[in-house]
Amino acid sequence: MSEGTREKLLDGALRTVVEQGIGKTSARTIAAAAGVNQALVFYHFGSVDELLAAACRFGAEQRVARYRERFASVRTLAELLELGRELHAQERAGGHVAVLAQLLAGAQTHPRLAPATAAGLALWIEEIERVLARVLEGSPVAEFTDAGGLARALASAFVGLELYEGVDPRGAAGALDALEQLAGLAEVLEDLGPVAQRAVRARLRRGAAKRGER
Amino acid sequence: MSEGTREKLLDGALRTVVEQGIGKTSARTIAAAAGVNQALVFYHFGSVDELLAAACRFGAEQRVARYRERFASVRTLAELLELGRELHAQERAGGHVAVLAQLLAGAQTHPRLAPATAAGLALWIEEIERVLARVLEGSPVAEFTDAGGLARALASAFVGLELYEGVDPRGAAGALDALEQLAGLAEVLEDLGPVAQRAVRARLRRGAAKRGER
DNA sequence: CAGAGTTTTGAGCGAGTGCTCAAGACGCGG
DNA sequence: CCGCGTCTTGAGCACTCGCTCAAAACTCTG
DSSP states (O other): OHHHHHHHHHHHHHHHHHHHOGGGOOHHHHHHHHTSOTHHHHHHHSSHHHHHHHHHHHHHHHHHHHHHHHHHTOOSHHHHHHHHHHHHHHHHTTOHHHHHHHHHHHHHHOGGGHHHHHHHHHHHHHHHHHHHHHHTTTSHHHHHSOHHHHHHHHHHHHHHHHHHHHHOHHHHHHHHHHHHHHHHHHHHHHTSOHHHHHHHHHHHHHHHHHHHHO | OHHHHHHHHHHHHHHHHHHHOGGGOOHHHHHHHHTSOTHHHHHHHSSHHHHHHHHHHHHHHHHHHHHHHHHHTOOSHHHHHHHHHHHHHHHHTTOHHHHHHHHHHHHHHOGGGHHHHHHHHHHHHHHHHHHHHHHTTTSHHHHHSOHHHHHHHHHHHHHHHHHHHHHOHHHHHHHHHHHHHHHHHHHHHHTSOHHHHHHHHHHHHHHHHHHHHO
């Protein structure tokens, strides 16, 4: 039953990364968390890096699937950020978001991790982009910003916040508050009167043109 | 001339972190970059961690001082983001922003780094907050969002982007574009007519009240 | 039950880590 | 010139790392 050991290792890898950080994640610590011999890491995955890459994919698919319905029910930007805050709180203790932050950090040093990390992050980004496209439909925001870019910005901002919380927990909370407040801005634009709407669009067009010149 | 060696080590530490990543940063690699013996790390700083902490403070003060005038000349949100993009581009090759991203990543694993990293980051946050307060003066945004929290959010988002670029360079560029476009939104609110302004403020007040209930 | 194939094990290699230490090099007042 | 205190050095200790390997332990087929 090779499946059993492989999955134990994948799970052990994710748990180790979250609980001990990427720095203390090694074949031996992963194997200990999985309750198997460390040589099995190399027998089943070839190297620690490949195990981590596989675990990243495994964890990302698992988590995104788990939260898919939640994402589908989001109707406003503020709700999206609130879902983000919930993810942040719930998953902090042993979640995939924290794993991604760790892997993203580790990938800077260990370039072999980069592709798998990017792929795992991309799953989240895709989900966010879908929500953004739906949420911003009809809003002036959608006409002048790229949903894909915005999704990437949101995702990386979230990862940054996750890491920031690691060094200054109180500051991170205030940052999330501010983002939520800011999200209210975009909503404001949606239910302004027609006159104000026209003014907003005209102003945005001017801004876009100015940026286009460069 | 003890100053000479100490500064060589501080500089070597920063260079090593940026060039090799926090993972390959050790007493020996730092000493090699500084061109001195590795034992001097422990003679002058007691431990590698304390050297890194000192280097973080050193680098942050140096860089913030260097960019202070640039920050002072920023007049709009879009200009602030543009300055961010410039920092991002210029400093990527050997800059302190990249150092902060590395240290922030390392601090998750190595808690001893956390205080110094937070302190270094705080210098940037302070600068951003000052700019925000000035830029948003009189705007409806300022009334309903906390400048400190927003500054923290911007700073961590920036760090997140920096890390994201490490695994997906093309995606990060689009994310910055989107943020810049989004910044245009806030500016729009500033030069709307008085009627639209009143509508915006009323809508924001409602949102703030709703959030207050929770 | 025998044998083949797969999976698991513990020991071990070379390299790199943080850190210590005795010994030397250096400058400088007496 | 000596002696003293600061600074620097290379060797070395105990440890962890990724990874390998031969042997043992399983599982399944004939």
